[in-house]
Amino acid sequence: MFNNFFGDLDDDPFFSEPLRAHREEMQRMMQSFAESGGTSTPRITDGDNGGRAAGEQLRNLMRNPLTTFDNLITTSMQQTFGDTPPDADIRSYKSTSVSTYSKVGDEPAKTFRASSSTRRAPGGIKETRRAVADSVSGLQKMSIGHHIHDRGHVVQEKVNKKTGTTEFKEDFQNMDESDRQLFENEWQQKLTRGHRGHKGHTGQYIGSTKVVVFVYS
Secondary structure, eight states, rough: OTTTTTTTEEEHHHHHHHHHHHHHHHHHHHHHHHHOOOOOOOOOSSSSSSSGGGHHHHHHHHOOOTTGGGGGGHHHHHHOOOOOOOOOOOOEEEEEEEEEEEEEEEEEEEEEEEEEEEEETTTTTTEEEEEEETTTTTTTEEEEEEEEEOOOOOOEEETTTTTTOEEEEEEEEOGGGGGGGHHHHHHHHHHHHHHSSSOOEEEOOEEEEEEEEEOOO
């Protein structure tokens, strides 16, 4: 059932290893439960249905699977990029989010969440955000990218809550590391400049959210 569940995320190298590990974990869990004689039918929802029958953690996940990723933006990433200006002229926004929730008896619930979003503004401005969190492995990983046409600055941080390891790296596309601050200043200026010239534009939003729920008794 997971062949097409993750959609576009399957084609993104950022998610390849976490998705592979998660598929293997879910297959092991379902096989083990089936061999013990149990039955359960997973439910896939759009994030708005089924919350009343679940616990508070599941209800929060189904209402807004992206909320957890706000906590993945660490101090180092915040210092590098800062906040998106409130008067930014965002013309299009596309997002994909998938989450799984599994619980066996009295054992702690297992959650997996992955999200990808792209925002675009006039002048070749683009921001990309990708995040994944897996309670089984302890992995939390997030990347934020700022782009102006073919130039880009991407920051990625990976943390493992179980091992305590942290990895931080930056990628500069068609630019030098020494140009980082000038590039970020230009990105911020162009993002707000378009807003002053195009007041009242509402932009376009394309998004999808999927939640699959396994509850075994």
